[in-house]
Amino acid sequence: MANIDLEVLKEKKVCPHCDSKMFACESPQVHVGDGLGWGSDVLFICLNDHCSLFLKGWNHIETQYGHRASYRYMELPGSTESNLMMVGNKDAFKASVVDPEDIKKQNTRYQQEKVATVALDTAVEDNNLQVILTLLLDEAAKNETREMAIVKLAQLNDIACIDPIRNHSFRNTSFEQKVNMVISRILQANYKKECLQCGEIIKAQAKKCMHCNAEF
Ligand SMILES: [Zn+2]
Numbered sequence: 001m002a003n004i005d006l007e008v009l010k011e012k013k014v015c016p017h018c019d020s021k022m023f024a025c026e027s028p029q030v031h032v033g034d035g036l037g038w039g040s041d042v043l044f045i046c047l048n049d050h051c052s053l054f055l056k057g058w059n060h061i062e063t064q065y066g067h068r069a070s071y072r073y074m075e076l077p078g079s080t081e082s083n084l085m086m087v088g089n090k091d092a093f094k095a096s097v098v099d100p101e102d103i104k105k106q107n108t109r110y111q112q113e114k115v116a117t118v119a120l121d122t123a124v125e126d127n128n129l130q131v132i133l134t135l136l137l138d139e140a141a142k143n144e145t146r147e148m149a150i151v152k153l154a155q156l157n158d159i160a161c162i163d164p165i166r167n168h169s170f171r172n173t174s175f176e177q178k179v180n181m182v183i184s185r186i187l188q189a190n191y192k193k194e195c196l197q198c199g200e201i202i203k204a205q206a207k208k209c210m211h212c213n214a215e216f
């Protein structure tokens, strides 16, 4: 859904069968063998359960084809051509309604990633931990950029990286393992360790944690 154009969502469409507002829905994934799909990321669909087209469709398909389904009225963005989408139940497409706020958030995230990716080049020279963390902790950022962020993290060797990383849950476990290896190296290089009990960073040679009093 990352490529959906906000401008497309601004279009207002009303179903000619029931006068209800039509919803912008994500286009269903179409297999290559099924043709080219709709050629649009978004379809405007009438989701009104009392729409006359939808109500009549059940009977029509039952008598015509002998199976249980109906139609939803659909138009493509920028077109008033009528299309029918076959649906097997009244909830079809309701989960794929596109929320413009989600798209805005995605766009903002994408812009941040772009800016951070440029700044990452000189993050070590600039002592810019923030930019490294922005990419490292952004699960939607490009893989290769995040891999580069790990390299920079090791080079920067800043112990302040540990807390924000520990407060993040990584989706990819092998990526998380790489990050953990870097953290171990940073701790070692700074003569520190994490308390096994409370997780606070303490001196490597400490026998007792100054935060939780755990003894080792
Ligand atoms: Zn309708």
Ligand SMILES: [Zn+2]
Binding pocket: 195, 196, 197, 198, 199, 200, 209, 210, 211, 212, 213, 214
């Ligand atoms: Zn402790």
